[in-house]
Amino acid sequence: MTVDQAPRGVTSPTGCPVSRMAAGFDPFQGSYQVDPSSSLRQARAEEPVFYSPLLDYWVVTRYEDIKQIFKNPEVFSPRITLDQITPISDEALQILGSYEFAPGPTIVNEDEPIHTQRRRLLMEPFEADNVATFEPKIRQVVNAYLDRVVKTGRADLVDDLLYEVPCIVALIFLGVPDEDIETCRHFGMQQTLFTWGRPDGEEQVRVATGMGKFWRFAGGLVEKLKADPDAKGWIPHAIEMQRRHPDLFDDNYLQNIMMSGVVAAHETTTNATGNAFRTLLENRSAWKQICADPTLVPKAVEECLRYSGSVVAWRRMAVTDTTVGGVDIPADGRLLIVTASANRDDDIFPEPDEFDIHRGNARRHLTFGIGSHTCLGATLARLEMKIFLEETSRRLPHMSLVPGQEFTYLPNTSFRGPEHVLVEWDPQQNPVPADRP
Numbered sequence: 001m002t003v004d005q006a007p008r009g010v011t012s013p014t015g016c017p018v019s020r021m022a023a024g025f026d027p028f029q030g031s032y033q034v035d036p037s038s039s040l041r042q043a044r045a046e047e048p049v050f051y052s053p054l055l056d057y058w059v060v061t062r063y064e065d066i067k068q069i070f071k072n073p074e075v076f077s078p079r080i081t082l083d084q085i086t087p088i089s090d091e092a093l094q095i096l097g098s099y100e101f102a103p104g105p106t107i108v109n110e111d112e113p114i115h116t117q118r119r120r121l122l123m124e125p126f127e128a129d130n131v132a133t134f135e136p137k138i139r140q141v142v143n144a145y146l147d148r149v150v151k152t153g154r155a156d157l158v159d160d161l162l163y164e165v166p167c168i169v170a171l172i173f174l175g176v177p178d179e180d181i182e183t184c185r186h187f188g189m190q191q192t193l194f195t196w197g198r199p200d201g202e203e204q205v206r207v208a209t210g211m212g213k214f215w216r217f218a219g220g221l222v223e224k225l226k227a228d229p230d231a232k233g234w235i236p237h238a239i240e241m242q243r244r245h246p247d248l249f250d251d252n253y254l255q256n257i258m259m260s261g262v263v264a265a266h267e268t269t270t271n272a273t274g275n276a277f278r279t280l281l282e283n284r285s286a287w288k289q290i291c292a293d294p295t296l297v298p299k300a301v302e303e304c305l306r307y308s309g310s311v312v313a314w315r316r317m318a319v320t321d322t323t324v325g326g327v328d329i330p331a332d333g334r335l336l337i338v339t340a341s342a343n344r345d346d347d348i349f350p351e352p353d354e355f356d357i358h359r360g361n362a363r364r365h366l367t368f369g370i371g372s373h374t375c376l377g378a379t380l381a382r383l384e385m386k387i388f389l390e391e392t393s394r395r396l397p398h399m400s401l402v403p404g405q406e407f408t409y410l411p412n413t414s415f416r417g418p419e420h421v422l423v424e425w426d427p428q429q430n431p432v433p434a435d436r437p
C-alpha cells in the first residue's frame with residue numbers, strides 16, 4: 001500500500017489517529033526493502049514512534065529511544081523476538097505438531113533474571129581468547145573458497161564465498177560433527193523466512209516441513225554430542241553446563257540453542273559481509289584505502305555494520321503501560337525497533353548518510369543490539385568479516401562490481417543482505433603470481 005492509498009480513520013490501540021505515513025508503512029516491500037534507514041528518514045524527523053496497523057507493531061526509529069528499550073529488559077521484554085511475524089496457517093501448525101516442534105525459550109528471547117544466569121554460564125566459548133583460536137581455520141576456509149574463483153575473472157561473492165563460509169564456521173563453532181554439516185546447512189536456510197518473512201500459504205507448508213525436520217535433527221544432534229565425551233564447541237559446552245546445573249538447562253533448551261544458534265551465526269554474517277562488499281566496492285576510494293592499508297579493515301568493518309548492517313530491526317514487547325519517545329505504549333504492545341534507522345540518526349552520527357571508514361564513533365552502531373542481550377557472537381562475526389575483507393582485498397584488489405546489476409533482498413523485516421553480488425576482474429592482473437591463470 002502506498003502512502004497516498006492509506007486508509008482514513010484508522011486508530012492505534014491507544015485511540016490515536018494513525019497518520020498516512022504510518023498507515024502506509026510496509027516493511028515487506030518497497031522502500032524499506034531497498035534501504036530501511038532512508039525509508040524511515042521522514043519518520044525519524046517527524047514521527048519517530050508510530051503505530052503500524054499492517055503489523056500491529058509500534059515502530060521505533062530513533063537511536064536514543066531504541067537504546068533505552070534495549071537497556072530496559074524489565075519493561076521491554078524480548079519474549080516475542082522469535083515469534084513468527086506473519087501469523088501461521090492452521091495447515092502449517094498441524095505440520096509442526098506432527099514433528100513435535102516445541103520451541104521453548106532460548107537465550108535470545110528469555111526474560112531476566114534467568115537469562116543472565118544462563119548467559120553467564122554459556123558465554124565462555126564466545127570470549128575473545130577462544131574466538132581467536134578460530135582465526136587460522138577461518139582464513140584457510142576463506143582462501144580455499146577464493147582458490148575456486150580467483151583465476152576465473154568473475155564471481156558471485158554471495159553464492160561462491162559468503163553463503164557457505166559463515167555457515168561452515170558457525171557449525172564448527174557450535175560443535176556440529178563434520179558428517180552432519182551438510183544436512184544442518186540445508187535445514188538452517190528455512191528459518192529466516194519462517195520467523196521474519198511473509199510466506200504465503202504454500203510457502204508456509206514447505207517452510208513448516210523444513211522447520212519440523214530441522215527441529216528433530218537438532219534434537220538428534222544434541223543426543224549425539226552428549227554421547228561423545230571429546231566433542232568441542234558451544235553445544236558441548238552447554239551440555240557440560242547442563243551436567244553441572246541441571247536445574248538451569250533442560251534438553252528442550254539445548255535443542256533450541258542448537259537450532260537457533262545456526263540462524264544466529266550464519267545468515268547474519270553472510271548478509272553483513274555481502275552488504276560490506278557492496279558498500280565498499282560502490283565507494284571505491286574506501287576499498288582502495290583498505291587494499292593499500294589492511295590495518296584499516298577493522299574500522300571499515302564497523303562503518304559497514306553501521307551504514308548497512310545485516311540485522312536491521314529487532315523486536316520487544318512492553319510488559320506494562322509505558323512511553324517511548326513521548327508516545328504511550330500499552331502493556332502487551334509490540335515494538336519493531338529499527339536499528340538500521342538508529343544507525344543513521346544524525347543526533348549521534350554526523351552526516352549519517354555518508355559512508356566514512358574513518359568515522360570516530362561508528363562502533364556505537366546498534367546492529368548487535370546493546371545491553372543484557374547484546375549479540376554474544378559479535379567478536380566472531382567481526383573476525384569473520386575482517387578475514388573476508390583482508391583476504392579478498394589482498395588477492396583481488398582490482399575486482400569491481402559488474403555494472404548494471406540489480407541488488408535484490410529477501411522480503412523480511414529484520415535480516416538484510418543482497419542475494420547476489422556479482423564482481424569481475426582481470427585474472428592476468430592478479431597480484432599473487434600463483435593466482436594468475
Ligand code: HEM
Nearest residue numbers: 107108264265268269272311368369373374375376377381
Ligand atoms: C554480523 C553478524 C551478526 C549480527 C548483526 C548479529 C545481531 C544480533 C542481534 C541484533 C542480537 C539480539 C540483541 C538483543 O536482543 O539485544 C543478537 C543476539 C545473539 N547473537 Fe548475534 N549477530 C551476528 C552474529 C552472530 C554470530 C556469528 C553468533 C554465534 C556464533 C551470534 C550469536 C548470538 C547469540 C547467542 C545471541 C543471543 C544473546 C542473548 O540474548 O543474550 N550472533 N545478535
